[in-house]
Amino acid sequence: MKMMKRQYRIGELAKQLKLKKFVLRFWEKELGIKPQRSIGGQRFYQEEDFETFKTIKTLLYERKFTLAGAKKELSLLNAPKKSIIASQKTDMNISPSQLKIHDEPSSIHKELLSIKYKLQRLQELL
Structure with missing residues (x-):
């Protein structure tokens, strides 16, 4: 049996x-959030949309971001993550001067x- 994802109408989400x-x-x-729409044009939001709006609310109301700042932060949070692979030469006891950073700032x-x-x-x- 196929499980249906939770969908919200705009009133429920609000x-x-x-x-x-x-x-x-x-x-x-x-x-730039694009919810699904019915044939009649009614918005239907997925659980992911709910989480996105919850994050936006936190950024704007609690962390005091501007709308532009929240937009930038969302794009950073949704950016693909680089995986870090430890090599045999990994040493946790190196000094900061020995570190070589290859990533862009x-x-x-x-x-x-x-x-x-x-x-x-x-x-x-917590």
């Missing part, structure tokens, strides 16, 4: 997030922001 419907529509437009910054956000989410759960 109620769950304690927001007004027009706020969700505005965020949709400004942040912007990719390191993105990773740090992602880690910071995940730590804040963990702290909220």
